[in-house]
Amino acid sequence: MSDPDRRRVFVACSRDNAVTALDLDRAVPVWRAGVGREPIPIVLDKPTERLFTADARSDTVSVLDAGTGDRVAQIPVGAYPAGLGHDPGRRRLFVGNTAGGTITVVDTDRLTVQGTVPAEPGAGSIAVVPGSGRGYCANFLAGSVTVFDADTLQPLGRIAVREGPCKVVADPAARHLYVANSLHGTISRVSLDSDAVLDEVPVERAPVGMCVDAAGRRLYVCNRGAGTVSVLDTGSGRESHRIVVGNAPGDCALDPVTGTLVVSNAGSGTLTFVDRPWLPAGPAPRTEHPLVGQPLPDFELPDLRGGRIRTTREWAEKRYVINFFASW
Template structure:
């Protein structure tokens, strides 16, 4: 989409702005209170859980327009996409259910009863399990992805919500918002493995398998904690802006994106150094984010604005690169030069429609 486009293109279309600093490509209206965002790179689609609309919205990422909307239970907050089955799982906080939808059409396939106020989901593709953080119950409900049914429960602490899974070690991590802690359990046996400390109001946990780190967004103190997955020890706390509630990591593990709900920004952190590279201004109350692995674009849900912001190349800061030379992409001008060995005049006509390399060499 042209960066210079402005205005809206209909009820389901994007409103575009020329934000060259951070390359905002589109702002797509999706519904009220959008929170979790997940991407289906094969289908070229993003799915957004709209908590105040009680549904999920599918967004075509090529056209930046809505494909379909589907009802779930009341107040869906987190969302999981299972590629092998083409299913979506939404945890519906005020219905105490997990709703299962077809990702291609939004058709409802099942609705599974879980613990009180489910507000977080985790996923282990190898074990074929989805884990639901039941905030009011202080538990984790475990669902079989293929059978779409409850298969177990794990004790956590009050405020259990966001869940991250380290598939390498087979461990799951649950952020306990009200207890300022992270519960660790075995993803297969469901055996509790202990607690990790967190800051005030841990809202989101994410695993970075490349850095071998766990990140915890502490919403009440404006920090992101880095924890070693190997040792379970806290490495440091990285300051961000107000009320960080959403997190995601770039596919190469290099960048951490933090949704600062109270500031309307996304902090871009270097995963190696922990330093903040820059901030991206999005819209009101960003809730969560995801990266499209095909394009590297960052997708940010804005709970206060009811939109999905699409950011191109979010790891770059500063002004847009200079325009390419006007001759780039045009046919090579015809010219002739004498052959250095024979003296015979050679012209570019001899290599028309062929690939060749010209080596310009000067001696002095």
């Protein structure tokens, strides 16, 4: 989440239960504040200069002063809040409660809960379309998006998408809603006029975060499983190029003043600043690891069935595939 007026970017540090503010121009920390357990998304409310974080493992929303990082309030919401949607015109914050399958509605001025919207299992990321009165909530476990009325807090419909939708971004300029299907490795483009799925764009592994530029021309997609950002042309729906960033990029934000793309890398605990991200980089030099072409070193591992020790010598002179599996 960026604040171009203050020249700051705010980062949710989920593993440290904190929020860090950094200077956008110098890329240095300004302040760091503790919040609830496992903060995931951040929303900045400019009229009040307050930050809101959804603290997934605390079932709360923390409210901070954006200038100082001082805690203003902590609001109880639903079970495992993992997504936030902001409607500054209606002075409302929408909280997607993943374990509860609901959306909690918070008054951003009074910091009180106004109501609850029914969604589906895995409710998380939320986008509210400015001026339309319509909100969209990604339901990770249900493979769907709940459409709701931001005024009456009533559900309006359901959009079926692919597996594991974990982020929604509205693009009023292009009249599209973008849905990151993390388990399917695609981005669904949905019409904001008809709520119909227009097409799917393949990206790399586990897309989880997105942002769109102000003109609605380009969508930037964080591919957590690949360590890259896909750059999509919103007109054609095609990927123009990819940007290599840090490990497990979780989300991104654009600085509207300089156009710099800021990417938070959850796996490496770093930020990547990309200058002119709309331009493809030159070809990277090809490097070969020094062990390529060398004999495989001997090693041994216990068999999962029975615990018998198996060694590479058993398959000498044979072709085989070794699959080292790890969760990201």
